[in-house]
Amino acid sequence: DAGVIQSPRHEVTEMGQEVTLRCKPISGHDYLFWYRQTMMRGLELLIYFNNNVPIDDSGMPEDRFSAKMPNASFSTLKIQPSEPRDSAVYFCASSLARTGRIGYTFGSGTRLTVV
Amino acid sequence: KNQVEQSPQSLIILEGKNCTLQCNYTVSPFSNLRWYKQDTGRGPVSLTIMTFSENTKSNGRYTATLDADTKQSSLHITASQLSDSASYICVVSSMDAGNMLTFGGGTRLMVKP
Numbered sequence: 001d002a003g004v005i006q007s008p009r010h011e012v013t014e015m016g017q018e019v020t021l022r023c024k025p026i027s028g029h030d031y032l033f034w035y036r037q038t039m040m041r042g043l044e045l046l047i048y049f050n051n052n053v054p055i056d057d058s059g060m061p062e063d064r065f066s067a068k069m070p071n072a073s074f075s076t077l078k079i080q081p082s083e084p085r086d087s088a089v090y091f092c093a094s095s096l097a098r099t100g101r102i103g104y105t106f107g108s109g110t111r112l113t114v115v
Numbered sequence: 116k117n118q119v120e121q122s123p124q125s126l127i128i129l130e131g132k133n134c135t136l137q138c139n140y141t142v143s144p145f146s147n148l149r150w151y152k153q154d155t156g157r158g159p160v161s162l163t164i165m166t167f168s169e170n171t172k173s174n175g176r177y178t179a180t181l182d183a184d185t186k187q188s189s190l191h192i193t194a195s196q197l198s199d200s201a202s203y204i205c206v207v208s209s210m211d212a213g214n215m216l217t218f219g220g221g222t223r224l225m226v227k228p
Contacts, residue, residue, distance in 0.1 A: 106158030
């Protein structure tokens with residue numbers, strides 16, 4: 001199993017540009033999570049999906065952030081327009097069951113730098 | 116408010132030595148506690164997961180303990196290796212609100228030769 005696959009690994013963009021982060025969860029996992037990690041705030045949950053349906057997006061910072069999961073094998077996190085304070089590492093994770101007994105599996109992350 | 120506090124924030128030890136990382140939590144109702152290892156530039160990787168009834172769990176040289184009464188957990192690393200240099204994150208899951216995760220701030224461990 002290739003694990004959770006995220007792309008790109010690194011993204012540098014100018015303020016005001018649209019940024020799209022991509023995630024392919026582990027096949028068969030029915031939960032998908034988007035996290036943001038910064039030195040100041042640690043890991044923060046942005047949004048999570050169950051069976052492709054967004055369940056809780058209360059962690060999404062503002063309307064500039066949106067996430068979609070058009071099918072069980074693909075999700076995107078979009079920031080439009082991007083701002084320097086969005087610079088962080090964005091992780092996608094997937095899980096087989098909400099109880100997470102098997103555990104979450106994280107992707108390698110996308111390091112976003114907005115200049 | 117659910118919180119997870121880890122200590123120390125950072126730690127430097129010599130290769131071959133043992134160390135213990137601490138995690139205190141105020142998550143309720145408690146579901147499970149996980150320790151993750153995060154190498155620089157990588158995603159967190161699960162080391163152990165413990166439920167309320169489990170008070171110790173080992174994974175190679177890593178041994179986690181859980182005291183559900185005092186709401187404390189520790190991660191003990193035996194005979195440290197250079198590859199143990201990483202951040203170790205304590206994550207507690209709540210049964211409320213659908214098993215949401217609360218992350219600790221992590222302990223950054225550096226193992227020196």
